[in-house]
Structure formats: structure tokens, C-alpha cells
Amino acid sequence: xxxxxxxxxxxxxxxxxxxxxxxxxxxxxxxxxxxxxxxxxxxxxxxxxxxxxxxxxxxxxxxxxxxxxxxxxxxxxxxxxxxxxxxxxxxxxxxxxxxxxxxxxxxxxxxxx
Amino acid sequence: xxxxxxxxxxxxxxxxxxxxxxxxxxxxxxxxxxxxxxxxxxxxxxxxxxxxxxxxxxxxxxxxxxxxxxxxxxxxxxxxxxxxxxxxxxxxxxxxxxxxxxxxxxxxxxxxxxxxx
Numbered sequence: 001x002x003x004x005x006x007x008x009x010x011x012x013x014x015x016x017x018x019x020x021x022x023x024x025x026x027x028x029x030x031x032x033x034x035x036x037x038x039x040x041x042x043x044x045x046x047x048x049x050x051x052x053x054x055x056x057x058x059x060x061x062x063x064x065x066x067x068x069x070x071x072x073x074x075x076x077x078x079x080x081x082x083x084x085x086x087x088x089x090x091x092x093x094x095x096x097x098x099x100x101x102x103x104x105x106x107x108x109x110x111x112x113x
Numbered sequence: 114x115x116x117x118x119x120x121x122x123x124x125x126x127x128x129x130x131x132x133x134x135x136x137x138x139x140x141x142x143x144x145x146x147x148x149x150x151x152x153x154x155x156x157x158x159x160x161x162x163x164x165x166x167x168x169x170x171x172x173x174x175x176x177x178x179x180x181x182x183x184x185x186x187x188x189x190x191x192x193x194x195x196x197x198x199x200x201x202x203x204x205x206x207x208x209x210x211x212x213x214x215x216x217x218x219x220x221x222x223x224x225x226x227x228x229x230x
Contacts, residue, residue: 004155032216043117043204044156044221051216089155098169099144099208101219103155 002027002094006104013080014112021075021107023090028068034101035064035075036089044089048075080111115139117222119205125228126195133191134225138207145188146206146219147180149173156204162188163210192227200229 003026013019023033032051036044048057048064050073056065063076073090087108091101118137126132138145144163148156159178160170164185174180177196182188192199203226206219 006155034218036221041226043119043223044206046218046220049216049218091155098161099217099219100146100158100161100169101148101156103157105153105155 002030002092002102004090004092004102004104006088006090006107008107009105010108010110012110012112015080015082017080017111018076018078019080019109021077021088021090021109023073023075023104025071025073025092025102027094028071030068030092030094032093033064033066033073034091034093035062035073036091038087038089038106047088077109080109082111082113084111085109117205117207117220119203119222119225121225122223123226123228125230127230128195128197130195131191131193132195132227133189134203134205134227136188136190136205136222138187138205139209139220141209142207142220143185143210144208145182146208147188147190148204148206150202150204150224151200159190195227195229197229200227202226 034049035047050066061078066073087106089106091103120135146161147159150156162182177193180190202224204224206221208217208219
């Protein structure tokens with residue numbers, strides 16, 4: 001059974017710092033991994049999707065890496081801003097047949113001005 | 114592309130009542146998913162549709178829960194005889210099927226927050 005874990009559960013950093021969020025999964029047989037952002041009381045906004053054959057994806061100040069063999073992904077946020085404050089969730093897709101996502105518990109990030 | 118729309122945004126009801134939520138996916142998205150998210154946790158898969166066919170249901174979806182997507186467009190999720198443990202955010206997501214490529218991101222709505230008194 002696939003399990004996804006995110007560490008740390010919460011993180012507080014001063015504005016301008018670079019930071020890394022971690023995601024690990026127990027079954028390396030995945031189709032892709034997706035990083036989401038969730039603001040309080042809102043739905044999920046897709047940030048990056050990494051296919052199983054890829055090693056990383058970049059979008060602006062965000063960079064996500066994937067090491068399938070070790071069951072790990074990281075989300076790197078450069079030059080953090082207060083507007084980055086949110087909960088970040090990673091999710092893996094284990095089968096092309098269903099497309100269902102298995103989520104981690106999330107990391108709640110606070111960037112202090 | 115107006116995004117995934119969910120209605121209502123909030124629902125407060127007494128234990129034992131029935132509730133129904135609606136999800137309108139992004140147009141032309143074949144796949145529609147329902148997830149449930151409790152406070153401090155990541156979303157958990159409930160069920161998904163490909164067009165009008167419900168192809169998978171989680172064990173979390175007890176017999177009090179039923180979902181439909183009658184014309185392959187919008188979907189409804191009904192909970193009968195609600196219980197305290199049903200209090201959660203119910204999220205809907207949709208994705209296209211593009212040329213058999215499984216690597217299509219899911220787009221989420223803002224969810225329906227259910228509170229059981």
C-alpha cells in the first residue's frame with residue numbers, strides 16, 4: 001500500500017530564505033508526482049507535475065526533484081516571500097488506470113516579513 | 114476555462130440529515146474525482162468517474178455515500194444519515210484524457226466544507 005510522508009509538518013522562515021520541503025513515498029512504482037499549494041479554506045492549486053521518467057521540473061522560483069528509486073521528492077523554493085505562506089502537499093499517482101492521487105499530510109509554511 | 118466549481122461552499126446540518134454536493138468540472142475533462150480532507154490531513158480519495166461511469170470507489174465510501182455523474186458532465190455526492198465523522202472538506206477534481214497520456218494534472222475546486230452539528 002502506497003504511503004506518502006511529508007517532513008516537516010510545519011516550517012517558519014524569514015523572508016528571502018531559500019527552503020526545501022521533503023516528500024517520501026513507500027512504493028517506487030509511480031506514474032507521476034504532483035506538488036500542490038493550498039491556502040486556508042481553499043482548494044488545491046497545482047504547482048508542478050514530475051513524470052516518473054523525469055528528474056526535475058521548474059516553474060519560476062520553484063524547483064521540484066524526483067528520485068524514484070529512493071522514493072523521494074523535494075520542492076525547493078528560492079527567495080521565499082510572505083505570499084508563499086500556505087500548506088504544500090505532494091501527491092503520487094500510482095496507476096494510469098485510475099489516476100487517483102495519494103497525498104501526504106502537507107507542510108505548512110509561514111514566511112515572515 | 115472557468116475552473117472546477119463546487120456548490121455549496123459551506124454546509125451546516127444536523128446529524129442524521131441528508132446532504133448533497135455538486136461539482137462542475139472543467140469542460141471537456143473526462144475524469145472527475147472526489148476526495149475528502151479532514152483538518153490537518155491531506156485529501157483522501159473517495160471515488161472517480163470516467164465520463165458517466167463510476168470506475169472506482171474507496172473503502173472510505175460507505176453505503177451512506179453515493180456519487181453520480183449522469184451525463185458525464187457535472188457530478189453529485191450525496192451523504193445520507195450524516196454522522197459527526199462526516200465533517201470534512203469535500204474536494205472535487207477533474208482531468209482530461211489526452212491521447213492516452215496518464216500524466217495529466219488534476220485541477221481542484223475550492224471544496225465544500227461540511228459541518229455536522
